[in-house]
Amino acid sequence: MGRIFVVELEGRSYRCKFCRTHLALADDLISRAFHCRRGNAYLFSKAVNTTTGTPVERMMLSGLHTVTDIFCCCCGQIVGWKYESAHEKSQKYKEGKFVLERGRIVDDVDSSTEFYIDSHVSMSDGEDA
Secondary structure (H helix, E strand, C coil): CCCCCCCCCCCCEEEECCCCCEEEEHHHEEEEEEEECCEEEEEECCCCCEEECCCEEEEECCEEEEEEEEEECCCCCEEEEEEEEECCHHHHHHCCCEEEEHHHEEEHHHHCCCCCCCCCCCCCCCCCC
16 A cells, blocks of 8 residues: 555635545535535535545436445545436536545534633743742
8 A cells, every 4th residue: 555645725615524634625615515425515516635435326306327436545434425427407507526424524613613721831921930
């Protein structure tokens, strides 16, 4: 197995929920109106730091598509799927696009609300040393 080179994205991004690896930029977000078995999903024009599975024919709500599951390259968790081809003319715009499942990604804005408590003892400015 080779070495994994992770792409660090500049700007607001979406990351893997499990290992925080960058997956897509907010600027590449096309639609938030996608759904999957596990809930909501987002359509992106590009995604990075992913590996793809075997192409399969899958019946989706919008018709028959050839898709590949996509996995985080660092932790191996499935994060969504990629549209390889669409069988209906009206769905051709999805070809080559990536869908990331909302429950498997975090937004930089979501993760900025996390905080950490400093556990070591310190003095305030008003205390004498």
